[in-house]
Amino acid sequence: MAAKRDALRLVRPHLAAMPGYKPMDSIDVVAGDLGVPEDRIVKLDGNENPYGPSxxxxxxxxxxxxxxxxxxxxxxxxxxxxxxxxxxxxxxxxxxxxxxxxxxxxxxxxxxxxxxxxxxxxxxxxxxxxxxxxxxxxxxxxxxxxxxxxxxxxxxxxxxxxxxxxxxxxxxxxxxxxxxxxxxxxxxxxxxxxxxxxxxxxxxxxxxxxxxxxxxxxxxxxxxxxxxxxxxxxxxxxxxxxxxxxxxxxxxxxxxxxxxxxxxxxxxxDRDWLHKNVALIAAERERLFSRLKDLPWLRPYPSQANFILCEVRGPAAKGVRDRLAEQGIMVRYFDSPGLRNCIRISVGKAEHSDRVIEALKGIGAGVGK
Ligand SMILES: Cc1ncc(COP(=O)(O)O)c(C=O)c1O
The missing domain is CATH 3.40.640.10 (Type I PLP-dependent aspartate aminotransferase-like (Major domain))
Structure with missing residues (x-):
C-alpha cells in the first residue's frame, strides 16, 4: 500500500489531476455490450471510412x-x-x-x-x-x-x-x-x-x-x-x-x-480507387444532408467533411444518441456552451444513411406530441 501512495506522489501533479480524453468505444466492445454481431453495428461515430482500405x-x-x-x-x-x-x-x-x-x-x-x-x-x-x-x-x-x-x-x-x-x-x-x-x-x-x-x-x-x-x-x-x-x-x-x-x-x-x-x-x-470512394462519400453526404433536413426537429449544418453535425431541437441529444445506440447505430453527441444539444453523424454508405434516417424518424414520431 505504501509503495502505491509513493508512486502517486511522484506523478507530475498536473498529470495526476488532468481529465483524460474519452474516445469512442471500438466496434467489438460495442457489439459485445449490445450482444449483436459486429456486422449489425452501424458505426457512424468515428468518421471512419465505410469502404475500408484499398x-x-x-x-x-x-x-x-x-x-x-x-x-x-x-x-x-x-x-x-x-x-x-x-x-x-x-x-x-x-x-x-x-x-x-x-x-x-x-x-x-x-x-x-x-x-x-x-x-x-x-x-x-x-x-x-x-x-x-x-x-x-x-x-x-x-x-x-x-x-x-x-x-x-x-x-x-x-x-x-x-x-x-x-x-x-x-x-x-x-x-x-x-x-x-x-x-x-x-x-x-x-x-x-x-x-x-x-x-x-x-x-x-x-x-x-x-x-x-x-x-x-x-x-x-x-x-x-x-x-x-x-x-x-x-x-x-x-x-x-x-x-x-x-x-x-x-x-x-x-x-x-x-x-x-x-x-x-x-x-x-491505389489512390484512384480510394479517391473514387471519397467521391462516393461526398455524394452520400449531400443525400444524407437533404434527408436530415426533412426532419423538422433536426438542423443539419453543411459539411465539407465525412460527417454532418445536427442541432437537435426538442429532445436531448444524449437521449437521441442512446436510442440510436440501442438499435446498434452509433453517433456522437455534444452538449457544451458552444455546441448546445447536437449530434454528429459520420457519412457511411447509402444503406447506413437509410438505417439512421429510419431510426431517427421513429424517434421523431414522439417529438412535439
Ligand atoms: C480533426 C482531427 N484531427 C486528427 C484526427 C486524428 O486522426 P488520426 O487517426 O490520424 O490520429 C481526427 C480523428 O478523428 C480528427 O477529427
Missing part, C-alpha cells in the same frame, strides 16, 4: 515478410511517396502513429508549463487534451454562430502571447473550412499555427503549399479517413525545414510501424 493494402500486408525487423528509422521510402503525393520536399515530412502523434509532437515542441495555447472551440477535443498534458494555459476563443473563426479575438490572443494554435480544416465536428485569407492573417502573428487537415481529401483543398513560404505553419494529415487506415495509425505532418530537423531529434524512434508503412505505400499506388 484491396492492395490487404494484399501487401498479407505478403510482407519482415514484420520481425524494425522499420527504417528515417522513413525514407514512405516519405518519398508521401512527398510526391502532397508535392513538397521529403525532408519536410515526418510520419507518425496517426496524425494525433504529430499534433502531440507539435504541443511538445512549443508548449512549456504555463505557456498559453489558443483554441477555437467547438473543435477537435484532442487540442484541449494536449494543452492539459503540457500544463499549458488554454485561451478559448469561441467560434461565431456560423462556426467561422472569431478572427479579431484570435489575433488578440496571439498578440497577447499565445504560442500555438491548432485549427482543423475542415473542422471537426462542425464541417466548415478555414478560408485561405484567414490563415494568411493568423500566420502574420508571432505564433505557431498547426492546420489539421485530417479531412482535407473530402474538400480537395489543402494548405500544404503554404508551409514552404511560412516558417510558423505546420500541416498535419492522415491516412485514417480518406484511405481507410484508421486502425493502422498512419499520419504525417509537413514542417518548415528547420523544425523538421528538430522533430527528428525529439520524436521516439520507430514510431511508424512497418505495417502502416506498407499500407501507406499500397494506398498511394
Amino acid at each position: 484491396p492492395k493494402v490487404t494484399e501487401a500486408l498479407g505478403g510482407f515478410g519482415f514484420y520481425h525487423l524494425y522499420p527504417d528509422p528515417e522513413q525514407r521510402r514512405v516519405r518519398e511517396a508521401v512527398a510526391e503525393y502532397v508535392e513538397v520536399d521529403a525532408s519536410q515530412i515526418v510520419m507518425g502513429n496517426g496524425s494525433d502523434e504529430l499534433l502531440s509532437i507539435a504541443a511538445m515542441l512549443f508548449l512549456s508549463p504555463g505557456d498559453a495555447m489558443a483554441n477555437a472551440p467547438p473543435t477537435f477535443g484532442v487540442y484541449t487534451f494536449l494543452s492539459h498534458v503540457s500544463d499549458a494555459r488554454i485561451v478559448q476563443v469561441e467560434r461565431n454562430e456560423d462556426f467561422g473563426l472569431d478572427l479579431p479575438a484570435l489575433e488578440r490572443a496571439l498578440d497577447d502571447g499565445a504560442k500555438l494554435l491548432f485549427i482543423a480544416s475542415p473542422n471537426n465536428p462542425t464541417g466548415n473550412c478555414l478560408p485561405r485569407e484567414q490563415l494568411e492573417r493568423l500566420l502574420a502573428h508571432d505564433a505557431m499555427i498547426v492546420v489539421d487537415e485530417a479531412y482535407a481529401e473530402f474538400t480537395g483543398e489543402s494548405f500544404v503549399d503554404m508551409v514552404t513560404e511560412h516558417d510558423n505553419l505546420i500541416v498535419a494529415r492522415t491516412f485514417s479517413k480518406w484511405a481507410g487506415l484508421a486502425g493502422l495509425r498512419a499520419g504525417y505532418a509537413v514542417f518548415p525545414p528547420a523544425l523538421a530537423e528538430i522533430v527528428w531529434n525529439v520524436k521516439v524512434p520507430f514510431n511508424l510501424t512497418v505495417a502502416a508503412e506498407q499500407a501507406i505505400l499500397a494506398s498511394l499506388e
Whole structure:
C-alpha cells in the first residue's frame, strides 16, 4: 500500500489531476455490450471510412515478410511517396502513429508549463487534451454562430502571447473550412499555427503549399479517413525545414510501424480507387444532408467533411444518441456552451444513411406530441 501512495506522489501533479480524453468505444466492445454481431453495428461515430482500405493494402500486408525487423528509422521510402503525393520536399515530412502523434509532437515542441495555447472551440477535443498534458494555459476563443473563426479575438490572443494554435480544416465536428485569407492573417502573428487537415481529401483543398513560404505553419494529415487506415495509425505532418530537423531529434524512434508503412505505400499506388470512394462519400453526404433536413426537429449544418453535425431541437441529444445506440447505430453527441444539444453523424454508405434516417424518424414520431 505504501509503495502505491509513493508512486502517486511522484506523478507530475498536473498529470495526476488532468481529465483524460474519452474516445469512442471500438466496434467489438460495442457489439459485445449490445450482444449483436459486429456486422449489425452501424458505426457512424468515428468518421471512419465505410469502404475500408484499398484491396492492395490487404494484399501487401498479407505478403510482407519482415514484420520481425524494425522499420527504417528515417522513413525514407514512405516519405518519398508521401512527398510526391502532397508535392513538397521529403525532408519536410515526418510520419507518425496517426496524425494525433504529430499534433502531440507539435504541443511538445512549443508548449512549456504555463505557456498559453489558443483554441477555437467547438473543435477537435484532442487540442484541449494536449494543452492539459503540457500544463499549458488554454485561451478559448469561441467560434461565431456560423462556426467561422472569431478572427479579431484570435489575433488578440496571439498578440497577447499565445504560442500555438491548432485549427482543423475542415473542422471537426462542425464541417466548415478555414478560408485561405484567414490563415494568411493568423500566420502574420508571432505564433505557431498547426492546420489539421485530417479531412482535407473530402474538400480537395489543402494548405500544404503554404508551409514552404511560412516558417510558423505546420500541416498535419492522415491516412485514417480518406484511405481507410484508421486502425493502422498512419499520419504525417509537413514542417518548415528547420523544425523538421528538430522533430527528428525529439520524436521516439520507430514510431511508424512497418505495417502502416506498407499500407501507406499500397494506398498511394491505389489512390484512384480510394479517391473514387471519397467521391462516393461526398455524394452520400449531400443525400444524407437533404434527408436530415426533412426532419423538422433536426438542423443539419453543411459539411465539407465525412460527417454532418445536427442541432437537435426538442429532445436531448444524449437521449437521441442512446436510442440510436440501442438499435446498434452509433453517433456522437455534444452538449457544451458552444455546441448546445447536437449530434454528429459520420457519412457511411447509402444503406447506413437509410438505417439512421429510419431510426431517427421513429424517434421523431414522439417529438412535439
Ligand atoms: C480533426 C482531427 N484531427 C486528427 C484526427 C486524428 O486522426 P488520426 O487517426 O490520424 O490520429 C481526427 C480523428 O478523428 C480528427 O477529427
